[in-house]
Amino acid sequence: MRKLILNALHKNLANLASILGILPLIVLFGENGFAFILPLIVFNNFMDDLDGILAKKLGIASDTGMRLDNVCDVFAHSVFVMVIGMQYGWICAAASLFASIGIVLRIVGRLDPKSTASNGSMTNELMRHTFFVLVLSQLFNFQPGPYLAAVFLMHTATMLAPFPMPFLLRKLTKSTTTILLLNLVLVVAWLVPITTAFIAPCFFFGYLLSLVKGRSLGSRRTDVVQVSMAKPADVKPK
Numbered sequence: 001m002r003k004l005i006l007n008a009l010h011k012n013l014a015n016l017a018s019i020l021g022i023l024p025l026i027v028l029f030g031e032n033g034f035a036f037i038l039p040l041i042v043f044n045n046f047m048d049d050l051d052g053i054l055a056k057k058l059g060i061a062s063d064t065g066m067r068l069d070n071v072c073d074v075f076a077h078s079v080f081v082m083v084i085g086m087q088y089g090w091i092c093a094a095a096s097l098f099a100s101i102g103i104v105l106r107i108v109g110r111l112d113p114k115s116t117a118s119n120g121s122m123t124n125e126l127m128r129h130t131f132f133v134l135v136l137s138q139l140f141n142f143q144p145g146p147y148l149a150a151v152f153l154m155h156t157a158t159m160l161a162p163f164p165m166p167f168l169l170r171k172l173t174k175s176t177t178t179i180l181l182l183n184l185v186l187v188v189a190w191l192v193p194i195t196t197a198f199i200a201p202c203f204f205f206g207y208l209l210s211l212v213k214g215r216s217l218g219s220r221r222t223d224v225v226q227v228s229m230a231k232p233a234d235v236k237p238k
Helices: 002-011 013-029 033-057 063-085 089-108 122-140 145-160 176-191 193-234
Strands: none
Touching: 002 013, 013 033, 013 063, 033 063, 033 122, 033 176, 063 089, 063 122, 063 145, 089 122, 089 145, 122 145, 122 176, 122 193, 176 193
């Protein structure tokens, strides 16, 4: 019996990490829950990466686990953006609604484990950028509402865009070590806010560079597809 329990626990470690990543979000709905928004984003980001690491290292990846991870993502990220949006006025709230719709559409498209997302972890990138705006607003004492609204709307567009985003820092991190280091960077940004002034521009630059290069790559692919589709029609029978 004990062996069966341990075996079941081993097979579901990645799934447990996915679930544990969203359970603490209940704090947001309590009194003064918004005060915990930054550590919750950091924790959720780490657990979202941890489930993938466990699945790969332990050889327990499964279609069910991939679907569960996506469902947890859509729940957590939608809750984050809506709760944050409602804190900073109706414009930011409206932008967060669009972002939530983008998150749902983006992740629903990944529920099929055989599908491949062209833009990488775009919903996670949205959460990291939101996190940086909140930290910077506390550090430099400015109203984050307009900047959050801009982040929400830009990410809504890129989450649904039909082109790749190749230079996102998280997408460039392939090994377990670099993934953990990236999460450590977020912890440092939270605990030592002044470092965010140097960390955030690296993430924002990668996003903007991906946006420019991704559009160019997407246009080239579209042109290639159009040319390849047009060729058969241009061939004349002898």
